[in-house]
Structure formats: C-alpha cells, structure tokens
Amino acid sequence: MSGLHSIAAAPEWLISERRDTALLEDVLGEPWEVKHCPATRGVPHTDFANRRMAVPSGGSDLSRVVRHHELLHALLSPSHVPEEYIREIGLSPRSVHLAEEIRINSILKENAKGLGLKISAFKDGSEMNEAKNAVASNDLDHAIHLMCASIATGSETSVGRILFAEFPELKKVKKVLKSKMREYWQRNSTYATGVYDDKGMAHAIPRGFVATLGVAQLIEKLWRNDGEDEGEYLDRINSQANNMVKSTTRANPWGSLVFGSVPLTESGNGFLSRSRSASATGRQPRRLHRLISDPDRKVFDRVARKRGGIVVVDGSGSMSLDEEDLKAIVKAASGCTVVVYSFRHEPNEPNIWVVARDGRFVSQDEFPPIGSDNVVDLPALEWGVRQRKDRKDPVIWVSDGQVTGISRYTGKDLDIECAQFIHKHKIIQVKNARGAVEVLSEFARGKTPHSPQFVGDIKVAAKELRLLD
Numbered sequence: 001m002s003g004l005h006s007i008a009a010a011p012e013w014l015i016s017e018r019r020d021t022a023l024l025e026d027v028l029g030e031p032w033e034v035k036h037c038p039a040t041r042g043v044p045h046t047d048f049a050n051r052r053m054a055v056p057s058g059g060s061d062l063s064r065v066v067r068h069h070e071l072l073h074a075l076l077s078p079s080h081v082p083e084e085y086i087r088e089i090g091l092s093p094r095s096v097h098l099a100e101e102i103r104i105n106s107i108l109k110e111n112a113k114g115l116g117l118k119i120s121a122f123k124d125g126s127e128m129n130e131a132k133n134a135v136a137s138n139d140l141d142h143a144i145h146l147m148c149a150s151i152a153t154g155s156e157t158s159v160g161r162i163l164f165a166e167f168p169e170l171k172k173v174k175k176v177l178k179s180k181m182r183e184y185w186q187r188n189s190t191y192a193t194g195v196y197d198d199k200g201m202a203h204a205i206p207r208g209f210v211a212t213l214g215v216a217q218l219i220e221k222l223w224r225n226d227g228e229d230e231g232e233y234l235d236r237i238n239s240q241a242n243n244m245v246k247s248t249t250r251a252n253p254w255g256s257l258v259f260g261s262v263p264l265t266e267s268g269n270g271f272l273s274r275s276r277s278a279s280a281t282g283r284q285p286r287r288l289h290r291l292i293s294d295p296d297r298k299v300f301d302r303v304a305r306k307r308g309g310i311v312v313v314d315g316s317g318s319m320s321l322d323e324e325d326l327k328a329i330v331k332a333a334s335g336c337t338v339v340v341y342s343f344r345h346e347p348n349e350p351n352i353w354v355v356a357r358d359g360r361f362v363s364q365d366e367f368p369p370i371g372s373d374n375v376v377d378l379p380a381l382e383w384g385v386r387q388r389k390d391r392k393d394p395v396i397w398v399s400d401g402q403v404t405g406i407s408r409y410t411g412k413d414l415d416i417e418c419a420q421f422i423h424k425h426k427i428i429q430v431k432n433a434r435g436a437v438e439v440l441s442e443f444a445r446g447k448t449p450h451s452p453q454f455v456g457d458i459k460v461a462a463k464e465l466r467l468l469d
C-alpha cells in the first residue's frame with residue numbers, strides 16, 4: 001500500500017474522532033488494512049470487526065465517491081449492531097442496512113460540493129437492469145428495495161422512472177418516505193457519533209444511527225404491505241410514520257443533578273451587601289448631607305426589595321471560570337440565587353452547588369470543585385426556572401454555549417433543546433462573568449434586561465429555529 005493511498009483512505013484517522021467506547025476499546029489502536037478493489041456495487045466495504053476496508057483507488061469520479069462513502073461508514077456507522085437488538089425492536093437486518101445506506105448517501109450528497117464529489121458518478125448501470133428485472137417479474141418487494149437504495153445517488157431519477165411506470169403507488173410512497181426522513185432527521189442528529197449511555201445496548205450505537213433505525217422502521221412497514229387498497233395503504237403508512245416520528249422518545253442525553261452543599265456563611269459585610277439607595281421617605285435619615293446637595297431631599301435610606309433572580313453558572317472547563325469571576329457574579333447578584341454546575345464522572349458525585357441564596361453566600365475557601373464537564377446544562381436550567389418566585393424574575397445563564405450530554409456527547413439536538421428552553425422561559429444567556437455582571441447591574445438599576453438572549457452554538461440553533469427577533 002503506497003503512502004498516497006493510505007492517505008486517501010485512512011479510517012483510523014476518522015475513527016479516532018469517535019466517542020463510542022466499545023469501538024474505541026476494540027478497534028482504535030489496531031491498524032486498519034485498506035485494500036483496493038473495483039468500484040463495482042457490493043464490492044467496496046468497511047468491516048469494523050476485522051478492521052478492513054476495501055475501496056477503489058484512483059482519482060476517477062466514481063472511485064472518489066465510493067471511497068468517501070466507505071470513509072463515512074468508518075466515521076458514522078456503528079461498529080457492531082447486535083442482531084438480537086435489531087429483531088427486538090421489530091426490524092430486520094436488511095431494512096437496517098438499507099436505511100443506513102440512505103443515511104450515508106444522503107450525508108454524502110449534502111456534502112458533495114464541499115468535497116468536490118460528483119454524485120452523478122455513483123451509478124454503474126447495474127441498478128437500471130435490476131429495476132427492469134423487478135418490473136418484469138412484478139416484484140414489488142424488490143422494487144421497494146431498489147427505490148430506497150437509489151435515494152441520494154445518481155440513479156435516483158432513472159431508477160424511479162422505470163419502477164414508477166409499473167408500480168405507480170411507489171411514487172407516493174417514496175414521497176412519504178422522504179418527507180418523513182427529513183422530519184425524522186431534523187429531530188435526531190444524523191451526524192452524531194456520541195452514545196447515550198456508558199452501559200447497556202446503546203453503548204455500541206452512535207447516536208446518529210437512531211435516525212437510521214427510524215428510517216428502517218418506515219421501510220419495514222412498506223414491505224409489510226399486504227395488498228390493501230392503495231389509498232388506505234398510503235393513509236396507513238402516513239399515519240404510522242407520523243406516530244412513529246411523534247412517539248420516538250429518544251433516550252435522555254443529559255445527566256441528573258446531584259446537589260453538593262457548600263456552607264453559605266458570608267453575608268452583608270463581605271463582598272455581597274444589600275443595595276441601599278437614597279430615598280425621600282424612611283425612618284433613618286442617614287444622608288443629611290443631601291439636605292444641602294439634593295433638591296429632592298432624599299435623606300432617608302431605602303433598602304431595595306430583594307429580587308428573586310436566578311443565575312445558573314456553567315462551571316465546566318471550557319468556561320475557565322475562576323474564583324474572581326464567581327465572586328463578581330455573586331456580588332452583582334445581590335439577593336439572587338446563584339448556582340454553579342460542572343459534571344464529574346464518579347457516580348453520585350455532586351455536580352451542582354448553590355453558592356448564594358437570600359443574601360448569604362459561600363466563603364472563598366469553600367468554593368465548590370468546578371472545571372470538569374457539562375452534562376447537566378439543561379437540567380440545571382430547568383432547576384433554575386423552577387426557583388423563580390415571580391414570572392418577572394430573571395433567569396441568567398452564564399454559558400459559552402458549548403453544552404454536552406453524557407459521555408461528552410455533543411449534538412445539534414442538545415443545542416436545539418437549550419435554544420427552545422431559553423426561548424420558552426425568556427432566559428438571558430450571557431457568555432461570561434462580565435456579561436452576567438452587566439445584566440445584573442441593569443436589573444439592579446430597575447431596568448428590565450432584554451430576554452431571551454442566546455450565545456454561541458445555542459444562538460446558531462435559535463437562528464435556525466427562527467427564535468430570534
């Protein structure tokens with residue numbers, strides 16, 4: 001294998017980006033054997049178990065498309081999907097395989113321009129002959145297979161033309177399938193290679209593959225069509241697909257909150273003090289100098305009403321928050337509840353701490369251990385919203401917008417969830433301690449800071465969801 005070719009297909013580079021631990025343990029570190037093969041359909045493959053890949057060499061459009069297809073498998077496909085698992089959720093290996101091909105081809109097509117690939121090269125004529133055979137033998141089952149396999153490849157239109165002439169209902173079925181696929185993929189993170197959990201079945205299955213399982217269910221339903229009336233059939237497929245999309249409750253990617261406690265021993269005289277402002281009425285005339293200087297005679301102290309704002313602080317490593325930052329927030333957040341979170345990996349180890357509440361706050365020597373992972377971003381925000389005493393109380397989220405789930409899972413779906421939550425509860429996201437201090441001082445001056453506000457990737461997601469005004 002020449003140097004050039006090993007660069008053209010270097011699965012171990014891609015796999016090193018992956019987060020599924022089963023794969024990392026079994027496969028990473030072992031060298032891959034990349035063989036060259038003809039670009040004929042069915043020959044190129046990626047074999048995780050034996051760390052083998054067969055791809056066509058050379059710079060032709062077809063070779064390049066096929067090579068990228070296999071490399072995408074190495075990057076995104078599960079290393080192993082136990083057959084019992086597939087059957088348990090009512091699927092067959094062939095529908096799962098087909099659905100995964102659709103996912104990989106769709107991703108390839110979506111990125112073709114950037115990669116300089118010609119998707120139209122992705123046909124060798126054999127699919128046209130197969131389509132003609134399916135028509136000649138009136139084999140609907142095979143026709144469905146070919147229709148699915150052609151999606152997002154160069155032969156989608158030509159294969160469709162042959163099949164739809166004989167099976168006109170397939171055209172509508174394909175439309176349903178594609179629109180459901182899009183809907184399904186928007187709700188799941190098609191590219192995600194993170195995993196849900198460190199235990200159990202899910203541990204071998206990258207998150208993006210969940211989208212594949214959804215599409216496989218649709219295909220499976222197409223195959224189970226038992227000669228019912230076309231209209232009824234389409235209605236049924238449509239409503240089943242709708243229900244499936246609705247009922248697919250994906251596993252919760254967020255960790256659970258475990259509160260640790262730090263003593264809130266400090267009060268008024270430290271760096272946090274109740275805010276006093278001059279007032280014309282009151283019991284204690286303390287500001288006698290104002291009798292001379294202030295035309296409104298504001299000689300009395302008025303203690304500002306304590307407001308019930310909540311500040312939720314991301315204490316993860318990416319924030320590189322130090323004690324001074326926390327101190328500044330706590331000081332500006334007079335009377336607010338301030339909570340800081342950062343996930344550490346021992347089970348039941350605390351990951352969130354209340355550092356200020358009701359005018360009392362933690363002393364500098366008792367600051368909680370922060371600087372690890374995120375994992376509980378959304379649960380911490382949910383907790384923060386529940387602490388509101390009044391709907392007008394601001395909830396401020398100090399976060400750079402880099403959120404993660406269990407096992408350092410990062411996916412757009414997490415950003416979307418956070419963006420939707422911020423929007424719904426009018427949360428003010430600020431990117432650092434300074435931003436929090438600014439918003440808090442605005443609030444202390446009796447102004448209402450603009451809400452909702454978004455930062456970083458959460459802002460990107462909010463933009464895409466059209467949540468920005």
Ligand SMILES: [Zn+2]
Pocket residue numbers: 069073101104
């Ligand atoms: Zn493939």
